[in-house]
Amino acid sequence: xxxxxxxxxxxxxxxxxxxxxxxxxxxxxxxxxxxxxxxxxxxxxxxxxxxxxxxxxxxxxxxxxxxxxxxxxxxxxxxxxxxxxxxxxxxxxxxxxxxxxxxxxxxxxxxxxxxxxxxxxxxxxxxxxxxxxxxxxxxxxxxxxxxxxxxxxxxxxxxxxxxxxxxxxxxxxxxxxxxxxxxxxxxxxxxxxxxxxxxxxxxxxxxxxxxxxxxxxxxxxxxxxxxxxxxxxxxxxxxxxxxxxxxxxxxxxx
Amino acid sequence: xxxxxxxxxxxxxxxxxxxxxxxxxxxxxxxxxxxxxxxxxxxxxxxxxxxxxxxxxxxxxxxxxxxxxxxxxxxxxxxxxxxxxxxxxxxxxxxxxxxxxxxxxxxxxxxxxxxxxxxxxxxxxxxxxxxxxxxxxxxxxxxxxxxxxxxxxxxxxxxxxxxxxxxxxxxxxxxxxxxxxxxxxxxxxxxxxxxxxxxxxxxxxxxxxxxxxxxxxxxxxxxxxxxxxxxxxxxxxxxxxxxxxxxxxxxxxxxxxxxxxxxxxxxxxxxxxxxxxxxxxxxxxxxxxxxxxxxxxxxxxxxxxxxxx
Numbered sequence: 001x002x003x004x005x006x007x008x009x010x011x012x013x014x015x016x017x018x019x020x021x022x023x024x025x026x027x028x029x030x031x032x033x034x035x036x037x038x039x040x041x042x043x044x045x046x047x048x049x050x051x052x053x054x055x056x057x058x059x060x061x062x063x064x065x066x067x068x069x070x071x072x073x074x075x076x077x078x079x080x081x082x083x084x085x086x087x088x089x090x091x092x093x094x095x096x097x098x099x100x101x102x103x104x105x106x107x108x109x110x111x112x113x114x115x116x117x118x119x120x121x122x123x124x125x126x127x128x129x130x131x132x133x134x135x136x137x138x139x140x141x142x143x144x145x146x147x148x149x150x151x152x153x154x155x156x157x158x159x160x161x162x163x164x165x166x167x168x169x170x171x172x173x174x175x176x177x178x179x180x181x182x183x184x185x186x187x188x189x190x191x192x193x194x195x196x197x198x199x200x201x202x203x204x205x206x207x208x209x210x211x212x213x214x215x216x217x218x219x220x221x222x223x224x225x226x227x228x229x230x231x232x233x234x235x236x237x238x239x240x241x242x243x244x245x246x247x248x249x250x251x252x253x254x
Numbered sequence: 255x256x257x258x259x260x261x262x263x264x265x266x267x268x269x270x271x272x273x274x275x276x277x278x279x280x281x282x283x284x285x286x287x288x289x290x291x292x293x294x295x296x297x298x299x300x301x302x303x304x305x306x307x308x309x310x311x312x313x314x315x316x317x318x319x320x321x322x323x324x325x326x327x328x329x330x331x332x333x334x335x336x337x338x339x340x341x342x343x344x345x346x347x348x349x350x351x352x353x354x355x356x357x358x359x360x361x362x363x364x365x366x367x368x369x370x371x372x373x374x375x376x377x378x379x380x381x382x383x384x385x386x387x388x389x390x391x392x393x394x395x396x397x398x399x400x401x402x403x404x405x406x407x408x409x410x411x412x413x414x415x416x417x418x419x420x421x422x423x424x425x426x427x428x429x430x431x432x433x434x435x436x437x438x439x440x441x442x443x444x445x446x447x448x449x450x451x452x453x454x455x456x457x458x459x460x461x462x463x464x465x466x467x468x469x470x471x472x473x474x475x476x477x478x479x480x481x482x483x484x485x486x487x488x489x490x491x492x493x494x495x496x497x498x499x500x501x502x503x504x505x506x507x508x509x510x511x512x513x514x515x516x517x518x519x520x521x522x523x524x525x526x527x528x529x530x531x532x533x534x535x536x537x538x539x540x541x542x543x544x545x546x547x548x549x550x551x552x553x554x555x556x557x558x559x560x561x562x563x
Contacts, residue, residue, distance in 0.1 A: 052443055084447055091445030101440035105458050105537045115444035134410060147537030158441075167444060 003066040004029050005050060005171050005202045010060035013046055013226075020046045022226040028219070033203045035213040037224035040248055044206040047223075048173050051204065052093050053086050064093065065170060088112075091119060096162030098176040100156040104149040108135065108159045109144040113167045120167065127166070134162040138192050154185030155236065158192050165196075172196065172250065174205040210254055214238055222246045310498065311514060319494035320515045326411055326479045326490060333415025338422025345427055356423065363420035370411075372484035375402035375413035375496030377407075407489075410482040418475060425467045425475055446464055461534040469527035473520050 006028040013021035020042045028034045036044040049055040050062055051188045062069040067089065071078040081089075081222055102111050110130035116122040122130075135141045135191065138158035148156050152157050157177055164172060178186040190212050197203060206212060213234050220234040223241070230243045238254070241247045260266050296302055310316060344356035363371070388394035433456050441451040480492035488497065491512050499508035 010539070018384055054439060054443065087442070087445050087447045090443060093443075095440075095443040097436060097440060097443075099436055100433075101436040103437065103440070103455055103459075114454065115446060117440075118450055119445045125522075149539060163444070 002030065003063075004141065005065055006034070007066075008047075008064040009062075010247050011050060011057050011062050012059035013050060013055060014058045018228050021050070024228055025233065026221060026228060028202060028204060030202055032198045032218045033197045033201075033205065033216050034219045034221060035045055035217040036204065036206045036221050036223060037208065037210070037213060037249075037253075038229075041086040045084045045175055046094075046233075048175050048204060048206050051171075051235055052090055052095050052173055053081075054095075060092075064089070068248065069093045087119075091115075091167055092170050094167060094169035094172040096157070096160050096172070096174045096177050098179050100148070100160045100180070101155070102134070102160055102163070104148050106176070107145050107147055109142065111148070111159060112163045115163070116166050131166060132161070135159075135167055137165075138162045138189070152185060154188045157181065157189045159193055161189075161196070170202065172201055172203045174203065174207070176206050176208065178207070178209060189211070208253060210238065210250075222249065224249070256398075263390060283310035292311035300508070303504055303507040306367035306502070306504050307510050310508060312510045313498070313511075314377065314490070315494055315498065316384065316511060316515065319489060319491045321521065322407075323476065323479050323491040324519060326407070326414065326482065326487075327472065327476045329411040329419055330414035330475055330479075333412065334418025334422045334471075334475075335468075337416070339426050342426035342430060343421065346430060347461060360420045360423060363417050368417045368478060369481050369484050370480055372410065372413045372415055375409040376485040380411060394402075406482075406485050406487040410479075410485045410490075413485065414475065414478060414482070418471065421471060422468070425471070426463055428467075432463045433459045438476040462531075462538060465527065465530050465534060469523070469530075471528075472521045473525055476519060476523070478514065484496070 004027040004050070006026075008024045011021055011024040012019065024043075024047055025043075026034075026251060036047070038044055046055055050057050051064060051069065056070050069084070070081060071088070072086070073079075090141075103114065109128065109131050110135060113124070113127040116127040116130065116234045117124055130143065132141065135144055138161055140155055140158055140162075143151060143155060143159070148159070151159065160178075177193070180190050181189065190209060191205070193205070193212070194216055195220055202245050205212075217234045219231060220237045221231040222237065222241075222245075224245050230237060230241065230246045237246065238250065241250055297304070329330055341359060344352040345360075347353060384399040386394050387396045417461045437459065438451050441455045446454070477489050482490055483493050487493070495508040495512040496505075499505045502508075
């Protein structure tokens with residue numbers, strides 16, 4: 001059996017006295033798209049951030065591509081990771097944020113080439129050529145020289161996706177990528193993501209877009225209060241939810 | 255290009271009669287008259303001693319002193335800037351010792367007058383007559399007797415620089431805090447280590463907030479150098495004009511000479527600040543530059559022509 005891309009075994013996360021994740025158990029297979037849905041405050045975003053070591057797991061184990069996240073296991077003891085090692089592991093995981101977080105002092109092209117040149121030490125010509133290809137892929141080939149402030153929200157988010165893809169990630173994390181967008185701009189971002197999913201990218205998507213989840217997701221996970229309430233094929237869950245809390249949530253969003 | 259007087263599709267542009275504003279004209283006239291009166295008075299008042307002013311304005315002692323002042327400003331600001339960044343990073347760190355050390359530094363250097371600090375630096379050699387490098391209590395590599403050292407310039411620059419660092423630290427800290435958390439998070443998610451994130455993502459954006467007050471600091475420093483007589487360092491602009499006016503007994507024209515030089519240097523620094531601000535404003539505004547607008551207009555013009563032809 002091949003190792004799944006993401007494996008969570010009893011993942012807990014506390015912020016002080018507050019427990020945000022209460023034992024998450026799930027796996028994301030290679031090439032699979034998983035959508036995390038649930039009410040706000042249910043821990044979806046926190047779990048996503050744990051996968052990318054932006055938050056440290058407090059209990060349980062979380063593996064990405066078979067490698068323990070955030071810690072190193074030596075003997076039967078866990079050691080904190082050196083920031084440099086953590087940075088190295090993050091290179092292979094792309095992340096797209098709700099508020100885009102593009103670098104405003106760089107052009108669209110520079111946003112995309114920054115990490116490949118500085119982190120991966122790619123030659124500039126190669127990084128630029130790759131960035132131009134990615135800009136075309138997200139439909140913004142003519143915006144290479146624009147600064148983020150001159151772009152619409154949807155365009156910024158597509159640039160952000162291209163920036164994450166430039167590192168050639170094996171896993172893409174999306175944290176409510178369309179929640180900050182005007183309704184008429186949501187489609188263009190979802191189209192890019194669908195294209196990406198069709199291309200076989202492994203994706204974990206926190207979203208409120210049930211239409212997208214139904215169409216693209218291989219697995220739908222409903223989370224509430226820091227735990228997985230229900231998971232399975234999106235059609236089954238959306239049409240025939242088993243759990244009361246899932247029913248209550250879906251009746252509000254569908 | 256659209257024809258003058260009409261838009262590209264031939265609609266006539268509005269030509270409205272401008273509103274009359276008599277109040278503006280009255281105020282402007284009053285101010286111009288007052289300025290003219292002052293200039294006339296200054297030019298004809300013999301007490302200004304303009305002949306002495308002309309005699310000393312390009313005196314080599316004065317221009318050398320202006321150069322010394324500029325050098326003092328430069329080195330004090332370099333020291334203040336570097337130490338300021340270090341202190342700002344210390345204050346923002348999670349290490350409680352670093353944090354409180356930076357806080358204590360600020361407390362002392364911001365809480366005492368710079369004049370008093372400069373006097374202390376003048377007395378440095380009385381506090382520590384010898385400097386030795388080595389392992390404490392064990393071994394000494396080198397030994398300097400600094401009492402004999404003529405280091406008034408050094409002490410003046412260090413005194414001003416260490417004082418400045420306290421102010422620069424706060425400016426840098428404000429700048430770093432002004433950059434949203436999402437920025438360093440995005441950089442971290444791309445696998446950028448802390449130093450690279452700081453250098454490429456956070457600091458360039460912080461500069462937009464840091465530069466205007468730093469420009470103030472440079473200009474303020476240029477003028478604060480007139481206090482270095484406390485060390486005592488006497489070759490700066492202010493002390494030099496004082497020593498000349500002490501000989502020729504004409505303080506007014508020589509103060510005017512010094513003021514002219516201070517003003518000239520300040521003006522040059524302001525130009526430099528303008529260009530720095532422009533550089534770091536990259537991408538800050540969604541309004542396009544005149545060049546971008548022209549490019550866009552000509553691109554659209556081409557499309558229109560293509561459509562018609």
